[in-house]
Amino acid sequence: MDIQNLTKKNQEFIHIATNQLIKDGKSDQEIKDILGNVIPELLENQKKGITGRSLLGAPTVWAASFSPEKHPQPNSDKTSKEVPETDKTPWKMWLDTSL
Numbered sequence: 001m002d003i004q005n006l007t008k009k010n011q012e013f014i015h016i017a018t019n020q021l022i023k024d025g026k027s028d029q030e031i032k033d034i035l036g037n038v039i040p041e042l043l044e045n046q047k048k049g050i051t052g053r054s055l056l057g058a059p060t061v062w063a064a065s066f067s068p069e070k071h072p073q074p075n076s077d078k079t080s081k082e083v084p085e086t087d088k089t090p091w092k093m094w095l096d097t098s099l
Contacts, residue, residue: 003039010042013052013059020063024070034066 003011014035021031042052056062064070 002043005043006039007046007051010046010052013042013056014039016059017063020060021066024064024067026067030066034063 003014006014018031018035021034026034038052038056042055045052045055053059
């Protein structure tokens, strides 16, 4: 892994992601494998001016995606909150669209 060739922003991305992976209990080899797969992608995209954050999102969230058991997602099968029906009064509709 050639982290020195990364920009400062991408180095920071890798640093934050590594800390999250360590916090999630990943082994050194698992971390090397994960980062070994993403660093070439970061190097390629930084030539185009794309940072790790804009490519992969927040480093902690990206790193946490490798440990779904440590970061449970809210149940998607629960009923979602009801969306209130919009008011159909013409002047309120006009007001809503003009804001």
